[in-house]
Amino acid sequence: MAGEKIILLGVNHKSTPVEVREKMALTAGYEEPLQRLREINGCKEYYILSTCNRVELLMGREEIGRFGWKAGQWTLKVQTSKAFRMDMGLSSKLMGPAWGDCTPVQTKCVEAPSGERAWKGGREISEDVIAKVTAHVVSLPVPQKRGNEAEGEQIFASIGCSACHTPSLPTPNDGDVGAYTDLLLHDMGDGLADGMVEASAIGSEWRTAPLMGLGRLLEKNMPLLHDGRARNVTEAILWHDGEGAGAALGFTNLNNAKRKTLLRFLETL
């Protein structure tokens, strides 16, 4: 669920004023400056690289992942670069090289011609393209709710669906968004496990799928769950096991009328 973010801070001896450089000059011992960094920063690890003409400060910070099936990516830029690499086989500065997920022993694949060009920053997809695609994704509108099914929403909460599919999340500008996810990982049991470890997520852990926009998926008969195994909402719910087992049981215990009301509510999302 978490990713490592590395922050590098250095000062240029040609352009940095003497007063700033004096503050970064370490004369004796690193223990005290490292201790001060730990107190103010919230970073996990620090390295100070100090030579006669250069001081660099490297900080490793754990970031919470929010993007991807297993919440393995911590920014949209990383998610976008990873999609270019893993879904389309195109390299970028962040996720290069061009041979993507071939292993070093697959020499033919590693040596195959690629579209890496110097004018694109040495990779197939330039930083500029990554920035533009990321900005486009950020600008996409949030799917709007398509109706009101208050009783169904109440059933959704009463059988425990909203414990993970949190109806609303705060946004940075003091608003909220009806995402119906907590963006957190949950162990969904062996039936849904893919055996893949990603960042700190194990095979059976998945990020709660956002249910906003679900109505449109259903309208188009789109398959559900991470591998598209569920043909409809009922199947998707019945696959919930592990931490989701209680809610799935709550669903099977509903009478026919209540089940239909719940499904009608899910179509409004």
Ligand code: HEC
């Ligand atoms: C313990 C947390 C948890 C609870 C409780 C829970 N869910 Fe989920 N739900 C998830 C996770 C995680 C996924 C993604 C699983 C996957 O893709 O394999 C998911 C996926 C889904 C999906 C598929 C969405 C898609 O776009 O593919 C639907 C529909 C859904 N849940 C509905 C419900 C309903 C209805 C309830 C209550 C009966 C419920 N869930 C309770 C965690 C939970």
